[in-house]
Amino acid sequence: MxxxxxxxxxxxxxxxxxxxxxxxRRLPDPTPxxxxxxxxxxxxxxxxxxxxxxxxYRDVAAGNDELLAWLxxxxxxxxxxxxxxxxxxxxxxxLERARGEGCPAVRxxxxxxxxDPAGAQMRALAARCAELDLELVLTVRLExxxxxxxxxxAAELLGADVRATIRAHPAVRVLVTNAxxxxxxxxxxxxxxxxxxxxxxxxxxxxxxxxxxLAALRRTVGADRFVLGTHFPFxxxxxxxxxxxxxx
Amino acid sequence: xxxxxxxxxxxxxxxxxxxxxxxxWADRNLSRLAAGARIGITVHVASILGxxxxxxxxxxxxxxxxxxxxxxxxxxxxxxxxLVRGYVTVNPNYTDHALGEIERGLAAGMVGVKLxxxxxxxxxxxxxxxxxxxxxxxxxxxxxxxRRTREVPNQEISDAxxxxxxxxxxxxxxxxxxxxxxxxxxxxxxxxxxxxxxVWVDLSGxxxxxxxxxxxxxxxxxxxxxxxxxxxxxxxWAKLRALEAMGLADAALEDIxxxxxxxxxxxxx
Numbered sequence: 001m002x003x004x005x006x007x008x009x010x011x012x013x014x015x016x017x018x019x020x021x022x023x024x025r026r027l028p029d030p031t032p033x034x035x036x037x038x039x040x041x042x043x044x045x046x047x048x049x050x051x052x053x054x055x056x057y058r059d060v061a062a063g064n065d066e067l068l069a070w071l072x073x074x075x076x077x078x079x080x081x082x083x084x085x086x087x088x089x090x091x092x093x094x095l096e097r098a099r100g101e102g103c104p105a106v107r108x109x110x111x112x113x114x115x116d117p118a119g120a121q122m123r124a125l126a127a128r129c130a131e132l133d134l135e136l137v138l139t140v141r142l143e144x145x146x147x148x149x150x151x152x153x154a155a156e157l158l159g160a161d162v163r164a165t166i167r168a169h170p171a172v173r174v175l176v177t178n179a180x181x182x183x184x185x186x187x188x189x190x191x192x193x194x195x196x197x198x199x200x201x202x203x204x205x206x207x208x209x210x211x212x213x214l215a216a217l218r219r220t221v222g223a224d225r226f227v228l229g230t231h232f233p234f235x236x237x238x239x240x241x242x243x244x245x246x247x248x
Numbered sequence: 249x250x251x252x253x254x255x256x257x258x259x260x261x262x263x264x265x266x267x268x269x270x271x272x273w274a275d276r277n278l279s280r281l282a283a284g285a286r287i288g289i290t291v292h293v294a295s296i297l298g299x300x301x302x303x304x305x306x307x308x309x310x311x312x313x314x315x316x317x318x319x320x321x322x323x324x325x326x327x328x329x330x331l332v333r334g335y336v337t338v339n340p341n342y343t344d345h346a347l348g349e350i351e352r353g354l355a356a357g358m359v360g361v362k363l364x365x366x367x368x369x370x371x372x373x374x375x376x377x378x379x380x381x382x383x384x385x386x387x388x389x390x391x392x393x394x395r396r397t398r399e400v401p402n403q404e405i406s407d408a409x410x411x412x413x414x415x416x417x418x419x420x421x422x423x424x425x426x427x428x429x430x431x432x433x434x435x436x437x438x439x440x441x442x443x444x445x446x447v448w449v450d451l452s453g454x455x456x457x458x459x460x461x462x463x464x465x466x467x468x469x470x471x472x473x474x475x476x477x478x479x480x481x482x483x484x485w486a487k488l489r490a491l492e493a494m495g496l497a498d499a500a501l502e503d504i505x506x507x508x509x510x511x512x513x514x515x516x517x
């Protein structure tokens with residue numbers, strides 16, 4: 001059963017998990033084994049998993065090699081979500097490889113890879129994802145902007161970037177992770193109903209009571225637009241689950 | 249007979265009021281109380297920061313707005329006896345007014361003093377406020393930006409080093425560093441407070457970084473941690489659940505949940 005839409009489905013799927021170390025602060029035990037243990041502890045059945053080092057590697061194909069190898073012993077509980085850099089040679093092959101590996105989605109990081117998030121390379125990537133029926137995962141931010149390392153200067157994703165991506169191909173499906181309420185609202189209501197129907201959001205950066213952002217968005221944007229996302233290994237997995245419980 | 253609920257004190261709560269310019273103010277207050285009941289909060293220790301920006305800035309509230317906010321805070325405490333307790337909010341730039349608010353508020357049953365970001369915590373202007381709070385045995389909660397690397401609009405931000413300087417000048421005072429998860433480099437704050445025995449760390453804030461709770465325990469220990477929510481009760485609940493899963497001794501967990509707060513605020517629980 002697809003988990004999307006339910007506040008807390010019977011078999012929750014984490015759509016925003018990653019593994020691997022991060023250059024700007026220590027992430028405790030960011031391994032697949034620890035992810036599996038944390039999932040068991042908090043009651044998450046499966047996870048779609050990206051690779052933190054691939055955000056920083058020039059050649060993300062090497063990062064995808066690592067991700068696929070790391071997750072191999074844990075499939076199908078952990079499903080890889082490889083990274084794709086459309087500004088680097090061989091990106092189409094990485095998409096084909098993702099498809100061949102049975103991956104449901106791929107991730108890209110325009111600010112880190114140095115391409116225009118609303119430009120031709122993003123449009124080409126979005127179109128090819130649509131043709132291969134791969135969801136395209138975008139990340140607004142990795143950390144709270146107030147705590148970022150002085151060398152961590154990648155721009156946060158804008159609503160305009162998401163709108164451009166969703167308009168790049170009539171069949172592209174996009175999941176945006178770590179978006180705040182304002183970005184969700186400006187993008188959702190800045191898209192046609194058809195475009196908005198191809199957009200999903202995770203709940204990692206939408207707050208609960210007393211402002212009740214998630215509960216409000218479930219009413220205004222639609223409960224079926226939101227998926228569970230923990231942002232492991234950066235954040236405590238309890239947070240996303242707590243806000244879903246409080247939004248019921 | 250239903251057993252008494254296990255105490256849980258939120259040391260960093262806020263409420264709105266009818267003069268804050270938000271039509272949903274009552275709904276937000278109800279939401280906090282409802283979520284608190286769901287989480288198991290038995291005492292909300294809360295403040296109101298003036299008019300919340302409606303008629304003077306949130307972090308630089310005018311004396312008139314400070315007084316109105318404190319009166320609204322006392323009204324909420326009266327409406328929810330035992331469940332809601334209040335901090336006296338002050339703007340230390342108006343020294344006489346601030347001292348008067350503290351005397352009035354504590355006499356009326358408020359249990360602590362709240363400093364927003366109206367003046368750097370290390371500034372000498374805070375000395376009479378800190379001294380009066382200490383004389384009354386009232387803890388002082390200082391709004392903190394975890395590591396001050398620059399100035400930001402609409403706040404005169406302080407970090408843990410600034411608060412440590414104030415705490416060193418008032419060794420009899422008891423200070424709470426606000427929302428370790430409230431934005432900024434939390435590791436910087438925790439390293440700075442490791443040897444500052446009269447500053448406690450409030451766990452509230454939207455930040456739920458993995459590794460933060462472990463470093464809290466390493467640097468200041470369970471005995472100087474107090475639980476709270478601030479503006480995001482979901483993240484407060486998450487940190488509470490994570491603490492419960494960390495294998496702490498029952499006594500340490502009880503200290504963080506309520507015992508230390510009860511001692512600091514002299515709550516009968």
